[in-house]
Amino acid sequence: MRKTIAGTAALTLLSGVSLQASIADWKTAATIGVTPAATYFIEDSGSAVSGAAPQSFSIGDFDGSRSFELIVNAGNAGVSSAVLGLTGVQALKFEQYDSTGMIGITNYGVADHISTAPSPLNEEAQLVFTSDGADTLLYVNGELAHTFTGVPLQLTGTVGLGAAMDDAGGAIGDRLDGHILGFTSYASVLTPEQIETHYQALIKDRKPVYLAAWQAAVGAGPVTPAQTLFQTVSGMAPALLNVGELDGPRTFEFITYAGDAAASGALMGRGGVQGLKFEQWNNSGTVGLTGFGVADYDSGIASPFLTVAQVAYVSDGANTDLYINGALQYTFEGAPLSLTGYQGLGAAGNITEAGGDIVFRDPLEGQVLRFASYDRALTEEEVTAHYTGFAADAGAGNFTAWQTAVAAASPTATRTEPAAGADGVTVDVGPLTGDRTFEFVVNSGISTANGTLLGGNAQALKYEQWNDTGMIGMTNYGVADYTSPAASPDSVDTHIVYSSDGTDTTLYVDGVLQHTFTAAPLTGAGLQGLATAAGLPVLGATYFDPLDGHILGFASYADALTPAALAAHYKALTEGSTAVPPSGGFQITAFSRDAATGAITLTWPSAAGETFSIKYGTGTADFTGTAVASVPASAGNST
Structure with a gap:
């Protein structure tokens, strides 16, 4: 039985961090200077294209040179996923078969070609495949990431967007675990300058989110969660999770990114009991709650589609309050939360007590990025505090101002999505030679024997030098461990910079020179482990000496930044000032x-x-x- 029951509406305030904010600027840039052969722009052309509802799409007729540019936000559910593909011919892979974690190209019946570029998971990313008819270049977020030598692009005419399919729109395979927010094709090779211009337009007004800060806020109390999941679960691959044995008041809190392709999508639920709906049945476009076999409760509050959002259901045992992005939105009167024990996450799960197969229903058309359950009703102040940590400054002061200051110094690489030592993350710091600078915003403990900020096969920058020294350091593997006199801050947001002139390396902490590693230049270039050291073969990586915490922001530069520039970056982080002197400009000679x-x-x-x-x-x-x-x-x- 389906029935809609009214409740009490509160303030509608969807002030979340929108990852679509810069799509309009990208759309403008993508059509200036070179005319696309075909375009798919969200809102102009329709909803975001997803692997759950891929489209048969005419990309244009090509012979020889061509380029395909996509704005993608996707996860890694499944063993292989395509952003664009024609069954029997070619597919451009967001993740190459078999769960490689790398972007690739497949020529069906011939070969799977794997790049050295990791799939940019769960972030709004620019992917560009451009071919001169002989080779294909792959760009990720404005940077050349890989060359597929001897592998030209072959796609032309009608192909699958969001999956591989035949030219009739059937034989769907390699579904994307996420969304394509924009697509353009060109009958020419895009230049590096054009690709970089498009990317800068994309990120012009982007506001980052800080999952690590949300995790810290959740764990800060005063109530300990009954259960947490600090990893991503997709509606394409729902999970079974024990939320705790709850009785009476309870709270379920989600960080999510999802679309609207399905008729109904559940964040969590159990068949025959209750489902927490990101979108209520039937294509309502609104958040809801379902008592299966009893009623559909519709809040009338718009679902925050294609936005990283905090959604919390808080029940006092009689009613349930709905919060979106820290603000009370609605009260489901007379509908308390009843979920306890094992539940489907990313869908509602039909679970039998006697075992057997679990059937998931109402899958979320997107991802649950993080989850926490509590055995009491959180207060409005607590829900808001969690959102503030996630959406504001990651507890790191004026983080957005710091990003502006960093951008002014022309970095070779940046990362503003937190990297946890426990996760194992690689970052391409750029093809550096000679002078270079590595800059970190970090919050870490010192409970392990040593912890790494950045490291590859030859060198590691140590937040804490081996063995339990409590000091920041640097290691040249097989040569020496260098220990500075600067203490490793314990669980405090800290600005750390290593800057090298090709001969020595200077260490700055919170904008102040702390130590010079004499005759120990920085050597890291290309792929490096971030928040961990990494042994890096061509494919895959072995992670070791992880950081006991998170790197909230990272930037690398192809020169030695001046002390004045580094001090200004720290000031931007702590005070919000973005007035930064040129990194290589005015100097007394x-x-x-x-x-x-x-x-x-x-x-x-x-x-x-x-x-x-x-x-x-x-x-x-x-x-x-x-x-x-x-x-x-x-x-x-x-x-």
Whole structure:
């Protein structure tokens, strides 16, 4: 029986962190300078395309050069998944067969080609496959990630979008565990500059989310969760989870990202008992609660589709309150939560006490990214505090301002999604030679013998140097362990920078120079382990010496950032200031003093027409005097 029962509505405030915010800017950039052969833009063309509801789509007719650009947010359920594919011909794989964790290309009946680029899981990512008719280049988030030598793109005409399918729209396989938010095809090879421009447009207004901060908030109390799951569960591969033996008041809290392709999607539930609906039956577009065989309770509150959102159901044993992104949205009157013990997560599970197969129903068209259950009703203040940690600054001060400061210094690589030592994550720091800088925003404990910020086959940067030293360090494997006098902060948000001129390495903690590792330059380049050291063969990785915590933000640079730039980055993180001096710009290159007259001469590089004001002081506290109002720069030389 299906029946809709009214309740009491509260403030509707969907102030979540939207991952779609920059799609419009990307759409504009993707159509400037080169005309696409075909496009699929969310909202213009329809809903996001998902593996649950892939589309047969005409990408254009090609012969020779072509490029395919996709904006994707997907997980890794299943052994293989395609963003674009034609059965019997070719598929572009978000994850290559068999659960490799890497992007690839499949020429059906010929070969599976695996790249060295990891699938960018559960984040809004730009993928570009571009071919000159002989080879195919793969770009991930604006950066060249791999070359498929001797493997040209072959797709043309009508193909599957969100899965591989035949030209009639049948024989569907390799379904994507997620969504395609935008697609463009071109009858030419996109240039690296065009691809980078498209990516910068995509991330222009992106607001990051901080799952590690939510996890920390959940564990901070004052109530200990009955159960937590700090990993992703997809509606394409639902899980069975024991939420705890609950009786009376209880709370179920989710961080989720899901779409609207299904008629009904459950975050969690048990057949014959109750389902917590991300979207209530039948394509209602609203969040709900179902008592199976009793009633469908519809909140009338819009489901936060294609947005990383916090959804919490809080019951006092008589009614259930619905919170979205920290704000009370609705009260399901007379409908308390009744779920206890084993439940389906990512779907409702029909579970028999005597065992046997579990049948999942109402699968979520997306992912539950994180989950926690509690054996009491959380207060509104507690729910809001959890959301604030997840959506604001990861407990790391003005994190968004820090990102702006980092971007101004032209990094070779950045990561703002938290990396946990327990997870094993790789990051491509760029093809660095000579000077380089690695910058971290980190929160870690020191309960293990040692913990790594960044590490590969030859070198590791140690948050705590071996063996329980309690000090930050650096290791050159097979050569030496270098230990600084700087103590490893215990479970405190910390800004740490290693900067090298190719000869020595300087260590900065919270914007202040702490130590110089003499004759120990940084050598890390290309793929490295993040929040862990990694032994990195061509495919896969072996992780060791993990960090006892999380890296909340990371950036690498192809030069040695100046002390002033690093201090400004720290200031941005802690105070929100984004005024950052150029990393390689204004520098005094020579200084001299005439012993007879006391005249001081300063020299610095400058461009013709620039003017400079020189401030001075008689002490170190302030510089209030102006020596010269303006110094005109000579024609392209030194001033």
